[in-house]
Amino acid sequence: MSEISINTTQNVKINFTAASVGVRIAAYLLDFLIRIAYLVVIYVVLFNVFQIDALLEKIDRWSAIAINLVVCLPVIFYSLIMESIYEGQTIGKKLMKIKIVKLDGYQSSFSDYLIRWFFAIIDIYAFFGLIGIISLVSSKNTQSLGDLAVGTTVISIKNDVTINSTILEELSSEYVPEYPLVIKLSDNDVRIIKETFNKAMVKTDFEMIGKLKNKIEQVTGIKNNSRSEIEFVRTVLKDYNYYTQNM
Structure with a gap:
């Protein structure tokens, strides 16, 4: 194929x-x-x-x-x-x-x-x-x-579905979100972000992760001033899951 x-x-x-x-x-x-x-x-x-x-x-x-x-x-x-x-x-x-x-x-x-x-x-x-x-x-x-x-x-579109191949993220019951503006993203946006992020991590493509971070900031208006680019993207994914699951 x-x-x-x-x-x-x-x-x-x-x-x-x-x-x-x-x-x-x-x-x-x-x-x-x-x-x-x-x-x-x-x-x-x-x-x-x-x-x-x-x-x-x-x-x-x-x-x-x-x-x-x-x-x-x-x-x-x-x-x-x-x-x-x-x-x-x-x-x-x-x-x-x-x-x-x-x-x-x-x-x-x-x-x-x-x-x-x-x-x-x-x-x-x-x-x-x-x-x-x-x-x-x-x-x-x-x-x-x-x-x-x-x-x-x-x-x-036949894939083995695991949590890593969906937009879902594992969250603890004590999880506290940081970025309310993530709700500006759609499910499709988050799916693309997660798929690209996972591939970039496998290839250690930090340039792509930087582009993802910039695109997220541009679309949502979130500003990352303290976290690393990797932690920022991970937090955005978790926050999106938190807000969409609790709305």
């Missing part, structure tokens, strides 16, 4: 693992089964409960086509609707633990999902998906044509 480096909006680079072609295909097949199950259930209900077959016999051909089209709309727009609601995931992607992300670090917009949905005609349905597979295999960041068009890719 290839590594993808994404420069976040906080100007911090984070590496992700690209979702493999096999996993992306598996997610699509799961979504395909969900769509088939919907059609089976809806038509069983319409024909057996509402006796729609009698209605279809009484109306003209174009009206019958219109009714069937309306019934099929959730199937046609399934991926667009799900990815817009769940921020880059369908049910299949959730089950396979993969997600659509922007390579520039920004949140994908509805227009991004719309363009990807349109390009699925070529990526998935043209030549039995051969064009999409060739694009995934040959592109640098494992991107389909739809991904290339809007600057997205699909990453794996």
Whole structure:
């Protein structure tokens, strides 16, 4: 699996693992089964409960086509609707633990999902998906044509979850916070700070820790006058946990 480096909006680079072609295909097949199950259930209900077959016999051909089209709309727009609601995931992607992300670090917009949905005609349905597979295999960041068009890719979010891989920090019952202004940060900000801090500590990259400290001060307005840069970042992480868990 290839590594993808994404420069976040906080100007911090984070590496992700690209979702493999096999996993992306598996997610699509799961979504395909969900769509088939919907059609089976809806038509069983319409024909057996509402006796729609009698209605279809009484109306003209174009009206019958219109009714069937309306019934099929959730199937046609399934991926667009799900990815817009769940921020880059369908049910299949959730089950396979993969997600659509922007390579520039920004949140994908509805227009991004719309363009990807349109390009699925070529990526998935043209030549039995051969064009999409060739694009995934040959592109640098494992991107389909739809991904290339809007600057997205699909990453794996399957990780062994420990306290070190979340924004949580272990706090004693006697812990006293120092920086109330940490509440200006978001969960995503803190996740990025912690991931970057942990990587910097492993590599003893004190320059990166200094950049983190400066960025935290800039965003929150906190001024560190006494602690070392390492202790300052650690205190910010703990204070954020304290305030968010006790609000």
